[in-house]
Amino acid sequence: MSREPRLTPRPRLRILRPVPALLAGLLAACISQMPDKPLDPQAALVAKGRELFFNETFGGNGRTCATCHREERNFTIDPAFIATLPKTDPLFVAEFIPALSRNFENPRLMRAFGLILENLDGFDDLETRFTMRGVPHVLALRTSVASLQGPRTGWSGDGAPADGSLRAFATGAVIQHFTRTLDRIAGVDFRLPTDAELDALEAFQLSLGRQQDLTLPLALKGTVPKRGQGIFLDDRLGKCNVCHRNAGANRADGDNANFNTGVEDLPDQPARLTGERVPRDDGFGRPGDGTFNTPPLVESADTGPFFHNNAIETIEGAVGFYNGQAFNNSPSGRFLASIDPNRVGIRLDGTQVVAVAAFLRVINALENVRQSIELLRETDALGLSNHAEAKRLLRRAASETRDSINVLAGGGLHPEAVAELERARHLTERAAGSFFFRHKRIREAIAAQEKARAELVADSK
Amino acid sequence: MQIRLSVSAILVAMLCATSHAHGQKATEQFIPIGQSPGVSQKLTSIGEVAAADARARTVTITDPAGRRTVRVTDRTRIWLDRTKLKQSNRSGGFADLQKGRRVEVKFEDPARRDVAEWVKVEIDR
Numbered sequence: 001m002s003r004e005p006r007l008t009p010r011p012r013l014r015i016l017r018p019v020p021a022l023l024a025g026l027l028a029a030c031i032s033q034m035p036d037k038p039l040d041p042q043a044a045l046v047a048k049g050r051e052l053f054f055n056e057t058f059g060g061n062g063r064t065c066a067t068c069h070r071e072e073r074n075f076t077i078d079p080a081f082i083a084t085l086p087k088t089d090p091l092f093v094a095e096f097i098p099a100l101s102r103n104f105e106n107p108r109l110m111r112a113f114g115l116i117l118e119n120l121d122g123f124d125d126l127e128t129r130f131t132m133r134g135v136p137h138v139l140a141l142r143t144s145v146a147s148l149q150g151p152r153t154g155w156s157g158d159g160a161p162a163d164g165s166l167r168a169f170a171t172g173a174v175i176q177h178f179t180r181t182l183d184r185i186a187g188v189d190f191r192l193p194t195d196a197e198l199d200a201l202e203a204f205q206l207s208l209g210r211q212q213d214l215t216l217p218l219a220l221k222g223t224v225p226k227r228g229q230g231i232f233l234d235d236r237l238g239k240c241n242v243c244h245r246n247a248g249a250n251r252a253d254g255d256n257a258n259f260n261t262g263v264e265d266l267p268d269q270p271a272r273l274t275g276e277r278v279p280r281d282d283g284f285g286r287p288g289d290g291t292f293n294t295p296p297l298v299e300s301a302d303t304g305p306f307f308h309n310n311a312i313e314t315i316e317g318a319v320g321f322y323n324g325q326a327f328n329n330s331p332s333g334r335f336l337a338s339i340d341p342n343r344v345g346i347r348l349d350g351t352q353v354v355a356v357a358a359f360l361r362v363i364n365a366l367e368n369v370r371q372s373i374e375l376l377r378e379t380d381a382l383g384l385s386n387h388a389e390a391k392r393l394l395r396r397a398a399s400e401t402r403d404s405i406n407v408l409a410g411g412g413l414h415p416e417a418v419a420e421l422e423r424a425r426h427l428t429e430r431a432a433g434s435f436f437f438r439h440k441r442i443r444e445a446i447a448a449q450e451k452a453r454a455e456l457v458a459d460s461k
Numbered sequence: 462m463q464i465r466l467s468v469s470a471i472l473v474a475m476l477c478a479t480s481h482a483h484g485q486k487a488t489e490q491f492i493p494i495g496q497s498p499g500v501s502q503k504l505t506s507i508g509e510v511a512a513a514d515a516r517a518r519t520v521t522i523t524d525p526a527g528r529r530t531v532r533v534t535d536r537t538r539i540w541l542d543r544t545k546l547k548q549s550n551r552s553g554g555f556a557d558l559q560k561g562r563r564v565e566v567k568f569e570d571p572a573r574r575d576v577a578e579w580v581k582v583e584i585d586r
Contacts, residue, residue, distance in 0.1 A: 119487055120485055120487050121487065122486070122487045122490070122552075123487065123490060123491075124552055154485075158485045159485060160485065161485055161486070161487070161488045161489040161492065161497070161498075162489065162492070162497040162498045162499050162500040163497075163498065163499035163500050163504070164485070165498075165499055167498060167499060168497075168498040168499055168500075171488070171492065171497075171498050172485065172487075172488040175488040175491045175492070176487075176488055182549075183548070183549035184491045184549060184550070185491075185543075185544060185547055185548065185549055185550075186491060186492070186493050186496070186544050187493075187544060187547070188547050192492065192493075192496055193498075195498065198498055286485075286486060286487075
């Protein structure tokens with residue numbers, strides 16, 4: 001009598017299926033339980049800076065650097081994120097600390113447009129002398145702070161007191177944003193960061209994001225992003241590369257500079273439509289010269305709203321700004337026109353604006369993929385004893401992956417890559433909740449990220 | 462075309478070369494004497510007012526390096542450091558540069574040290 005072949009394994013064999021993965025997970029955990037190498041001094045400094053950035057209130061009103069520069073939002077904030085915060089979040093101190101209820105923030109503008117009050121022209125007249133600015137991200141600072149005229153920090157390049165350095169920036173931020181009262185008395189309303197703390201904060205901030213600029217052109221696979229890159233690099237058409245070399249923060253000669261691009265002359269700026277007092281922002285210096293510092297563009301697509309005053313919500317709108325009268329009548333726009341054979345500053349048609357925006361979306365997604373893979377590999381190298389740190393890194397990786405999904409899907413780009421990124425995100429989240437299978441999930445997530453990247457660019461590295 | 466683009470790059474460099482980097486002065490007002498990061502003692506002089514000439518708009522200070530006379534111009538910011546009184550720092554004027562008061566002076570030109578960019582005057586009573 002012949003037996004029918006079994007179509008399914010016996011029950012006890014099904015139970016044993018996960019065993020190889022379990023053993024691999026245990027082995028990986030054991031290997032990574034071997035004594036860690038001592039943290040090198042720079043890594044220790046960065047770790048100290050991270051601790052300060054996220055937790056140190058400097059004896060002030062409860063805010064930390066991370067109150068405005070949120071890790072889960074690419075070290076910035078926007079109205080959608082602000083709407084999720086509880087009323088007691090330190091971001092809203094002006095709403096629940098009586099001493100800060102006037103002339104410290106404008107809660108309506110903060111909640112509606114993500115705008116923060118700054119007294120860059122001094123504190124002698126708090127009622128009328130202030131600016132309302134968005135929160136700049138602090139990614140890729142190593143590529144954007146240095147300039148031939150000295151360090152450039154903040155939206156107008158003069159954000160730091162003292163020697164104007166990124167290191168000194170935290171001192172000014174504590175005074176402006178952390179104070180318990182408008183008296184701003186050192187030792188009473190806050191304490192100033194020590195030299196060691198400033199060193200650590202600087203090291204941490206410089207460690208965030210890209211450490212070097214891209215080298216364009218990239219071998220992009222998408223038709224529209226590829227054309228957008230072409231327009232971007234064309235000094236007769238998009239002219240973007242003149243000031244944003246390689247989609248970074250530096251101009252063609254490699255220097256990070258300020259320009260007056262006419263953003264303050266935009267009509268119908270959202271914050272001013274509310275009827276709230278929003279004084280004109282005169283930019284660099286006191287009195288200001290109207291210029292603002294050039295930010296990097298690789299990080300732009302997932303760090304809107306755009307420009308120093310959050311005047312424009314979408315990346316397409318931000319690219320389209322350079323078509324308009326405000327830019328073309330500005331010193332920068334007039335200059336570009338003066339050297340153009342047709343006396344045109346920047347003039348792009350609708351499809352060209354979208355193409356440039358698509359290019360910016362794709363390079364942003366590529367950067368998010370790079371960061372996600374880096375975080376996944378970093379997690380993979382941790383031991384079992386670092387479960388909390390592993391979860392933190394994986395949460396960040398999942399967040400970066402969500403960003404790349406949103407950025408591509410928001411432009412209707414690369415659906416196949418989006419599908420792979422969704423898979424990567426799911427695997428990353430499962431890895432965060434896993435113990436013995438974390439290693440396997442991470443490897444699978446990395447593979448999915450790499451597949452997504454291969455959809456976007458030909459020579460994936 | 463290559464030449465025109467290179468010229469463009471140079472002209473762009475000239476367009477924005479007018480903005481010299483400097484530390485913003487707004488929050489400097491609230492940094493007590495001697496605590497300005499990267500600046501105090503390196504680019505400043507901390508000492509006592511020995512004399513002040515309102516007509517010449519100069520102030521003479523004594524510090525560990527000796528005596529130095531510094532010009533106070535219309536651009537010079539003068540702040541009253543009232544930290545020791547646990548009071549808010551305020552803008553001051555030339556009249557606050559009184560003999561015996563402790564001051565910190567930042568120079569417009571760190572090499573020449575002859576013109577004050579800002580002066581912090583300690584008010585402790």
